[in-house]
Amino acid sequence: MxxxxxxxxxxxxxxxxxxxxxxxxxxxxxxxxxxxxxxxxxxxxxxxxxxxxxxxxxxxxxxxxxxxxxxxxxxxxxxxGVLLTPKTDISEIIKVKPEEKNETIEEKQVYEKRYSPLVRRLAREYGIDLEKIKGTGLGGRVTKEDVLEYIETTRKISVSISREVREAEVPEKAIEVEKPAEELIPLSPKRKIIAERMAESKRTAPHVTTTFEIDMTKVARYRDANKDAIMKTHGVHLTYLPFIISAAALALKEYPVINSSWSDGGIILKRYINIGIAVSVDDGLIVPVIKDAERKGIIELGRESQDLAKRAKEKRLKVDEVQGGTFTITNYGITGSLIGTPIILLPQVAILGIGAITKRTVVIDDAIAIRHMAYFSLSFDHRVIDGAQADQFLLKIKTILEGWEAKVEKMSVTQTGFGGVW
Amino acid sequence: MRKCQLLKPGLVEYGEAWGIQKQLFNARSQNEIIDTLIILQHPPAYTFGRRTINRQLLSNKTTMLHVNTKDNENPPSPPFIKGGKGGFSDANNLHGILFYDVDRGGGATYHGPGQIVVYPVLCLKTYTEDYHGYLRMLEEVMIRTLSEFMISGKRLKGLTGVWVDGEKIASIGVRIIRGFTMHGFSLNVNNDLRPFDYIVPCNIENVRITSMSKVMGKALNLSGIEDALIRHFATVFDMALETRLIAVA
Known part of the structure; x- marks a missing residue:
């Protein structure tokens, strides 16, 4: 057409x-x-x-x-319309396959064969099992021409297989070529984009990762005390993530250079805080964005992050929901990882990785205590951010999360959620 | 209210500014940044739009000096950013003024210190679907700005730009790809007008170029005019313009 x-x-x-x-x-x-x-x-x-x-x-x-x-x-x-021409070629080759199957079965009945030195040498060179070749020579002998033809056909078939690997309805056994030791999975557009962005980021932004250990016990206590009530009144399952998003948003407000991007003309500071949450989906990774995160409370953040994650997995995100991020959080703790070195999503300049929150023994005032601990790792673009700034930013997050009770005291529970900053 | 960020990088070499524009344009078209208005000045530079009919530079108006722009048709990418001025042949450097073949509409023009250049990098369809309507809006911004300084700028039918008493005071040349804009307009304020004598500005033979200082008979304060341009841009395009802090690396 x-x-x-x-x-x-x-x-x-x-x-x-x-x-x-x-x-x-x-x-x-x-x-x-x-x-x-x-x-x-x-x-x-x-x-x-x-x-x-x-x-x-x-x-x-x-x-x-x-x-x-x-x-x-x-x-x-x-x-x-254009592709039809080369396709006919391929289908011809495919037609050959069933016949070949019959041939190989027939072969089994033929008694032991003898081969000429030339044929044996060719078979060695090309790594061919001579049993698989039907001879056309005297008394069914395999000739040099038979071997060469066999080589030619198998090569064509293996080409056609890799091209048709998906739509081949022919049962596997009909293809008399050994399964290759390697397999080519065609790149999906999403895979290509991920590959390009990751490589581009590592190529242009000098990455440095710094890690803090954060005591999540107070957040855990707060969460335990409130999650049922919040589920009941707001229908939101309270996880740790909204606390972390909230703390990050506040810290970004205080350290705007973490919320910026690089340009050759200068560093572009962004006064809006849009936090992307990396979500693992079947065929890769997607980063839906929570806009103006600093203005939202933990219940709203919880509801929004869960809604975005759910719709990401169902592939129902709108275009503008994955755009405009100024900072990213990746929660690899979900899959058990303790420490990671995430790759920055350009043009952003930093990404926060959350390790698994586990109970660990820690020393507090020279006593051994059991606390909910997690490693928070920040990868940052060293063109824009220096180590000291990155650590101050992480320290701010640490202070907020570890001092959660203090924050809580200031809040008053209202019908719609919590007042104040959160 | 539509938001637009404002960048004022000062005096920027043309090729470098072109590179920054392209970066911003790419970022804008991928929705990584919001609409952006760049307002700056260039050191002396000739630029030829894609429709420049007469590429020849006139020397003394009598001797024609042919310039071979063939080698220059596919500028290295990113254009001229890295090598600075070292990479130019004599052919690109006439009367000590660099020239560039650029990917915008319109013909030849000249940029130099004292001239205000504005590059809007916008998602155009939020403002207008009409490409020529966009040109009229840019003219409107300049006409309103001029009127604030008691200069009566006019449109001439079929001759895009702004005119004062039959002389051209401002030029426009833009590029719109997939609904996103780059390049823009230049308004002559205090700049030297003599370099215009060596080209055929905007493909109009014997056009007379003027400037705000020529009309007013005195040099003007650039920043006051920049502020007026920004204000009128925000009004005409119905947007909130916000200055972004630029930490020059």
Whole structure:
């Protein structure tokens, strides 16, 4: 199927556009949304993206031509139509497979075979089991041609298998090629994005990770004392996370450089605090964002983080719910990890990793006590943040969490939640 | 209220500013930052938009000096940021003024100290769907600003920009990709106008260029005009402009 590329409508008062430059030549492949052509109207330059994936088969209007809005300027042949040609090749090869199966079964009945030195040498070189080859020579003998043909076919088949690995409905046994020792899993778009972002972050931002041990006992006590009531009145299952988000938001307010981004022109401080929460999903990782976290109480934070995590797993997040983060929290403690060195999500400059909260023996006033402890690790971009600032920031979080009772005293429980800062 | 951040980096070499614009543009189009208005000045630079018809620079208005821009058509990326001025051939350095082939609409122009340059990096569709409507809004910002200084700026039909008594005081050239904008406009305030004599500004032959100081007969305080531009930009685009602190590294 072909699709027309038209001179786009660039506004009510814009009647025509001039073609500046074709970015793709006739006969070249294009992806959907790939810039196709640069156009210009008065003092505005813009690009027209490809409406579909396919092959640019026909450029109708060329450089320097000025045409009215709505004019067809090129034709793209849809990718489905285009792919048919190579596909027939593959299906022919597949057709060969069932026959081969029969052949190998027949082979078993043939009595012991003798091979010429040349055939044996070829078999050694290519690592072929000669038993699998049906001979066409005298008395069913395997000839050199048989071996070479076998090599050729298996190579084609293995190529076709890797390309068709997903849609192959043929039972596995029909494919008489040994299972390869390695398998190629095609990259999903999400995997590609994750790979690019992670590599880009490590490449550009010099990472440093600093770790604090934080006593979560007071938060744990507070949580134990209130979680049933909160469940009853607000329907929110209170976890540790909202406390941590809340503490981080407050600390970010005090140390705005942690809530910034790098640009060559300077460090951009952000006065809004949007905290992303890394959520592990089937095919990777997604980071929904809690906007204006510093203005929300723990109940609201709890409700929102759980709602976002749930919808992330169900793939029901809206685009703007994963954008605009200024800082990220990753809770790898969930899966048992104690300490991590997370990778910063650019263009942010820091990420907080939460280790598992476990009961440990600690020394308090020269006495041994059992406390709920956790390691908090902050990875930061050393271009923007120095170690001392990072530690002050973590210390602030530590102070807030370890002093939770003190905070609690100031709060008054109201119908809608807690008053004050939280 | 739509929010927009304001960056005022001061005097920035054109290529470097272009690089910063591209970074901000990319960040904006991926929704990593909010709308951003850059207001700055450039050291002397000629820039040629993609539709520059006459790329020749005129020397003394009589001798034509041909400039080979072929080598310059695909500027290194990021453009000129790293090598500074060292990497330029003589052809890119006329009368001691660097020139750049740039990816914006419009023709040739000149930037220099004393001229206020504004680059809005916006998600345009929140303000207008109309590309030419955007040009009119930019003109409106400048016309209102000029009127505050008792200068009557006008539009001339078919000749985008702002005109004072038939002379051009401000130029516009923008790039809009997937609904996000970059490049913008320049308003002549105190800058030297002689470098315009060596080019065909905005593809208009024999155009006369003027500046606010020429109209007023005296040099003006740039920061006062910048403030007025920012204020009128916020009004015309109906946005809240907020200055961001820039710690220059």
């Amino acid at each position: 072909s699709k027309d590329v038209i001179m786009p409508q660039m506004g009510e008062s814009v009647a025509e556009g001039t073609i500046l430059k074709w970015l793709v030549e006739e006969g070249q492949r294009v992806e959907k949304d790939q810039p196709l052509v640069e156009i210009s109207t008065d003092k505005v330059d813009t690009e027209v993206p490809s409406p579909v994936a396919g092959i640019l088969t026909n450029i109708i209007h060329h450089v320097d031509e000025t045409v009215p809005v709505g004019t067809v300027i090129a034709v793209i042949e849809d990718i489905q």
